[in-house]
Amino acid sequence: MPSTTSNLRVSQISPLIFQSEIRSMSVECDRVGGINLAQGICDTDLPDSVADQAIEAIRTGQNIYTRLDGIAPLRQAIAAKLLRHNKIAADPDSEILVTSGATGALYAASLALLNPGDEVILFEPFYGYHVSGLLSMRVKPVIVPLAPPDWQLNLDTLRQSITPRTRAIILNTPSNPSGKVFSAAELQAVADLAIEHDLFVITDEIYEYFLFDGARHISIATLPGMAERTITISGLSKTFSITGWRVGYLTASAKWIPSIGYFHDLTYVCSPAPLQYGSVAGLTQLSESFYESLSTEYQQKRDQLCQALTDAGLPPSIPAGAYYILADVSRLPGDTAQKKARNLLAATGVAAVAGTAFFAEGRGENTLRFCFGKKPEALDRACEALRSL
Numbered sequence: 001m002p003s004t005t006s007n008l009r010v011s012q013i014s015p016l017i018f019q020s021e022i023r024s025m026s027v028e029c030d031r032v033g034g035i036n037l038a039q040g041i042c043d044t045d046l047p048d049s050v051a052d053q054a055i056e057a058i059r060t061g062q063n064i065y066t067r068l069d070g071i072a073p074l075r076q077a078i079a080a081k082l083l084r085h086n087k088i089a090a091d092p093d094s095e096i097l098v099t100s101g102a103t104g105a106l107y108a109a110s111l112a113l114l115n116p117g118d119e120v121i122l123f124e125p126f127y128g129y130h131v132s133g134l135l136s137m138r139v140k141p142v143i144v145p146l147a148p149p150d151w152q153l154n155l156d157t158l159r160q161s162i163t164p165r166t167r168a169i170i171l172n173t174p175s176n177p178s179g180k181v182f183s184a185a186e187l188q189a190v191a192d193l194a195i196e197h198d199l200f201v202i203t204d205e206i207y208e209y210f211l212f213d214g215a216r217h218i219s220i221a222t223l224p225g226m227a228e229r230t231i232t233i234s235g236l237s238k239t240f241s242i243t244g245w246r247v248g249y250l251t252a253s254a255k256w257i258p259s260i261g262y263f264h265d266l267t268y269v270c271s272p273a274p275l276q277y278g279s280v281a282g283l284t285q286l287s288e289s290f291y292e293s294l295s296t297e298y299q300q301k302r303d304q305l306c307q308a309l310t311d312a313g314l315p316p317s318i319p320a321g322a323y324y325i326l327a328d329v330s331r332l333p334g335d336t337a338q339k340k341a342r343n344l345l346a347a348t349g350v351a352a353v354a355g356t357a358f359f360a361e362g363r364g365e366n367t368l369r370f371c372f373g374k375k376p377e378a379l380d381r382a383c384e385a386l387r388s389l
């Protein structure tokens with residue numbers, strides 16, 4: 001068949017989305033046997049109780065589809081955790097949806113609540129999946145830059161970005177990649193604008209337990225007037241170091257859950273059944289000290305990597321939360337961030353992600369993102385290698 005006459009081609013949107021820079025850097029790192037500080041894959045150990053319960057669930061036959069909103073014990077455990085840690089009162093039967101990670105939650109919520117041509121505001125530096133997810137639905141991401149070095153929110157810029165087509169604001173706190181933790185005043189300002197312009201707020205709080213130097217996590221859903229318009233997304237990938245399990249959740253008004261649940265069912269059917277049981281064990285059995293130790297342990301890792309980057313002449317922007325560091329890599333050879341990332345990998349065996357993955361076009365060329373959600377040995381080796389630069 002002559003291929004020149006064929007109409008077979010990828011969709012118009014495909015080239016805009018294509019393989020994420022983060023994944024391609026991981027592939028390149030594997031190829032050269034490097035230390036991967038690129039992808040947020042967090043290879044630290046999971047809690048024993050979580051693993052044991054999942055194995056037990058597989059052995060005792062919990063291997064079939066679950067209800068589309070997840071198993072009841074998990075929804076109940078999430079409701080208890082939301083009340084205890086987030087001050088969100090959610091009914092486990094009508095206001096919680098167990099999802100295929102926070103990613104599945106965001107995708108299903110966007111399909112359920114947004115229309116093609118809608119505009120959605122995101123803060124820069126942003127998490128690439130948020131932008132690409134919207135693009136895949138023909139929704140227009142509108143980028144509002146936060147001001148470095150501490151990523152302050154400029155309220156005037158935010159206000160000016162709102163148009164009659166704006167339908168939602170996506171928040172990510174603590175943020176990947178900047179580590180910004182939105183303050184109470186900033187969240188109140190975002191909430192005021194959302195109420196004034198009748199917008200949804202979709203908030204990705206997956207790093208809620210990774211907080212440094214006394215930073216406090218506040219869920220915007222708890223601010224007055226926000227419960228009905230907020231979709232709060234989180235998950236267990238990061239908290240329990242189970243990124244490959246695909247267990248996340250969202251909580252929202254019972255008005256939205258059936259529609260979001262329908263789209264989640266259509267794409268993912270359900271989060272893996274035995275892994276939902278493992279997650280229940282984590283949420284119900286781990287003590288408060290487990291969550292507190294996450295902050296302590298990761299703050300040490302943050303300090304260790306920040307120091308190594310400083311010593312290497314790559315000044316870091318110190319994150320207040322999450323487990324990534326944006327560093328100024330002006331001194332590395334290469335005229336783009338991608339080339340700088342590849343040169344760093346060649347020189348030190350350390351993989352990082354080009355900053356351009358997190359900024360609108362033309363920005364981020366002198367920035368790389370380093371992940372410190374790593375086992376101590378890997379982090380030690382990476383720090384040593386960076387210092388040799």
Ligand SMILES: Cc1ncc(COP(=O)(O)O)c(C=O)c1O
Binds near residue numbers: 040204246
């Ligand atoms: C901001 C943010 N949201 C969501 C995710 C993915 O979460 P999950 O594994 O629950 O889909 C990540 C992972 O890197 C992330 O950084």
